[in-house]
Amino acid sequence: MIKRSLKVATLFIAVFLFQLNTAAQENLNLKNVLVVAQQDDISDRYSLEVALLQLFSNYKVKSKASLNVIKQGATAEALASDSIRQQLKEEGIDTYLLVSVRGYDNKFNSSKAIKDFDEEINAGHLFPLYRENASRVTFTFTFYRDLEPVHQELIRTGMVGNKETVLKKLSKKVEKRLTKAWL
Numbered sequence: 001m002i003k004r005s006l007k008v009a010t011l012f013i014a015v016f017l018f019q020l021n022t023a024a025q026e027n028l029n030l031k032n033v034l035v036v037a038q039q040d041d042i043s044d045r046y047s048l049e050v051a052l053l054q055l056f057s058n059y060k061v062k063s064k065a066s067l068n069v070i071k072q073g074a075t076a077e078a079l080a081s082d083s084i085r086q087q088l089k090e091e092g093i094d095t096y097l098l099v100s101v102r103g104y105d106n107k108f109n110s111s112k113a114i115k116d117f118d119e120e121i122n123a124g125h126l127f128p129l130y131r132e133n134a135s136r137v138t139f140t141f142t143f144y145r146d147l148e149p150v151h152q153e154l155i156r157t158g159m160v161g162n163k164e165t166v167l168k169k170l171s172k173k174v175e176k177r178l179t180k181a182w183l
Helices: 002-024 042-058 076-080 082-090 117-121 163-182
Strands: 032-037 062-065 095-103 138-145 148-156
Touching: 032 042, 032 076, 042 062, 042 095, 042 163, 076 082, 076 117, 095 117, 138 163, 148 163
Parallel strands: 032 062, 032 095
Antiparallel strands: 095 138, 138 148
């Protein structure tokens, strides 16, 4: 009787984990996106946003860089204004992608709860794209559709030697995620 109960419990757990894994891999059906690189250094923001725009463009995803939306010298916090949100909505952009560097090793784990858009856009992000002696770079990709959080995941690059290598390795990893789960 105990063996039978154990088998039933094991089967139940296996089915539950399969369903959980299947739900986690559900596609985002990404059609349009505003890319917001959350770096303090403007050159890092520009480099990251352009790299991601090129990638999305290759897969026919309508995309726009936050640097093309906010005024020069303004912070990403301006994206929280109603006028900019309305402008983007009129342009057909309902999905926002916030990308930030979270660390330079494998130790960072994101929380399961995704912050709301206003809280995340106002958060400080001090890490540059590349740092000397960094073993790898961990990025957080957070998607918001109609300003509601819909997906968050970590993407880690392999061993890095400079800023260009970080962007190249990140682009390869993002392309895999894009084709498997984001389109």
